[in-house]
Amino acid sequence: MVKLFTDNDLDGLGCGVIAKIAFGEQAKVSYCSYRNLNQRVERFIANSENDREETYITDLAVNVEIEKKLAQRMVQTFVKQYCVGIVHAEQYLSELGNALNNLNPHLDMIALINVGSKKIGFRTIHDEVNVAEFAKTYGGGGHPKASGADLTSTAFATFVLNVFELPPLKSDADRNEFNVKESPYVVSYRNHIDEISYIIRQTDKKFTIVHNGKKLT
Secondary structure (H helix, E strand, O other), X not given: OEEEEEEOOHHHHHHHHHHHHHHHHHEEEEEEOOOOHHHHHHHHHHOHHHOOOEEEXXXXXXXXXXXXXXXOOOEEEEEOOEEEEEEEOOOOHHHHHHHHHHHOOOOOEEEEEEOOOOEEEEXXXXXOOOHHHHHHOOOOEEXXXXXXXEOOHHHHHHHOHHHOOOOOOOOOOOOOOOOOOOOOOOEEXXXXXXXXXXXXXXXXXXXXXXXXXXXXX
16 A cells, blocks of 8 residues: 655645556555644654555645654665665755664664655764765765765666565664563564564573474574
8 A cells, every 4th residue: 555645725635646556455545734734644654554655745845853753664675785675855964964873783774765755865983884885876866874875767666666565664662671682581573574573592502493383584
């Protein structure tokens, strides 16, 4: 399913019509104003049943708090040797990039896509990753930890088309203290197709893994 939030003016109505033409019955359109957009988007993303729906906002912009929540609905893929988190964002790029890097330190960088302006930004917190050099492969440049490039057809294929079918990352619970490797109890993980794995600590060097009800080791 595809969810579109758009303005209730003439341009917004046009966006809704295009969404229906492009996606048919899969498109669900909400016509909003700047007064109620943030509330309606926040209510939508708070519902876990909507986690796998593609979400678009046209003609309007949410505030920074909602932008951060939307940005957490990112996908992960490998581009060259780098593990990259990809998210669509129109504003607050540096703030979002740094926040998402800190929340997902396993990622080498965050790619922030703005289809409207045809720009892509790259942010990293890792000293060994130079996103300025990475951006040069797409005709861009910048600083070692913050760079950007035009969203060329090559970049669009890499960061949009090729990852369109990927499910969004499931974020870890904030300030998690219990579901960690060192826990003396059972540690559990759920993957993107809702399979559950349990890691049971036997000794300091021995663990038992039960995946989807089947003991693996």
